Amino acid sequence: MPDSSLTMRDAFISELMQFAKDNKDILFISNDFGAPSLDRFRKELSEQYINAGISEQNMLSAATGLAMSGKRVFIYSIASFITTRSYEQMKLDICIHKVPVTFIAVGACYAYPQDGPTHHATEDIAIMRALSGMQVYSPSDAFSAQKLVTVSLGSEGPTYLRLDKGLWPHLERTDYSDANGLSVLKEGSDVGIIATGIMCHRAMEVAEVLGKKGQSCRVIDLWKLKPLQTSALTSAISGLSMLVSLEEHCLNGGLGSLIAEFILDNDIPIRLKRIGIPDEKLYTYGIRQTLHSEIGLDVESLVQTISSFMETV
């Protein structure tokens, strides 16, 4: 049974440590951030741990140089900082040189809610998936985050992991394979909700409410955002005429955008409603629950929005 007493981050780092013990080429670089699991790593594998300090640009350039020399580098930082502060290094160093560097990016969107827009990764999916060769993952619980250790170790290119903070319940799933990149969390036929990250938990809550109203709702956890596993996605949404994308991310370029691109590019006859953060509500502070209510990402608002959408189809 997966350990749901761990955060996504600690589940990932604890798992990584098992591999690092036997592979001295695995290096862990922190952007001056700590973690309980990292304390163990630092203590037991001190020669494989580097605190690069608050210097994102150098950290990425140096990681590229290390990776070009055969090292498997894992960079741990806050998602907002590592994506936007050093975006040019992401493109020109990491991606142009196609190095297998993995980013353990903690703080998906409003994970640090009261800390404000400096700490909110509200556009990371959009900008990271725009980078050639960058794989983008957005797990929804500790179990799925932990599974990404072997995925990233097996990768020949860069990998971005969008991790949330705190503890999240384990989501039961029958399938977890990188070849599919998604898990159908709940079957249903009237409408589908495709979500990513912690919004999968919200989607399950919404599906339950809709179910009580007599609506059969399918819930899909799309945890591999790039490259999109189109065959698995086509199969996951088959039979649906209505689909809702649900993300805690700006609407420009995020999950909803990539689903819209997917159905357009593949001529899939399905109506899509994108739900996320509108442009004008991006830069804010607050309790996460309050922010969700203001944006319309709370259960009640979502049930209403989705019900209205279903009535228009």
Added chain:
Amino acid sequence: MLVTIEELTAHSLRLRRELVEICASKGGHLSTSLSCTDILVSLYYSGILKHNPSEPEYPDRDRFILSKGHAETMLYTVLCDRGYFPRSWIDNHYRSGDCRLGGHPDKRIPGVEVSTGSLGHGLGLGAGMMLAAKLDGLDQTCFVLLGDAECTEGSVWETAQFAARHHLSNLIAIVDRNHIGASDKTEHFTGLFDLEAKWKAFQWNTISCNGHDCGQLVAALMQAREKGNCWPTAIIAETTKGKGLSFVENDPMWHVRQLNNPDDIEQARRELQEANHA
């Protein structure tokens, strides 16, 4: 060292003449290339840089990174002359054809370690490579050539700090100190500060030398290679942007100006020919 300083100086003059012909026929970054010609010659022709054109990626080679990637014209001139690729690549593919040789260095070109062009990346890339070499116990040295205007980038100083922290004595920064950026003299946007003192403040060893005197350059490079202590070394090479062509020297506008005026081309050829006889 198997060559004399006189021979290195002769290589510099020969390569400057090559550069002028390439810039006249294909375009390129003339003035910044002339600024660093003697630095590249002192690395690639003196035996100081461990490299092998017939096996560009042999593991034990030293690394050279042209962080000021806009001096690609001289880098290609040198790499071609050393046999990394045939002259036909410059004639048919430099800024033309399939752009195999583009306007900035690309890792896919034999002899080019990393892609550069945007400033402030090369030193960090080199620091990562040399940290890996140190962790693996390999005897390698990385030479990174930066522009002095490039040292305005904050990332350079992030790396300066990182390299000192990790005692990367195998990392050598060479600053092409020509006092000119892309559009103006550096003192007009960075102010008048002591660049050498700045590197010292980051605990780097520093050596100042005349960047057009191959004798001084070779001495500086050899001293830096000796790794007398645990710190990385910065060589401040005092240079003249456009060195060798009187009408180009110290004129910021020549950073982007092309050598396509017949009178300019003629004068450039004449000046370098006269230098040959001097």
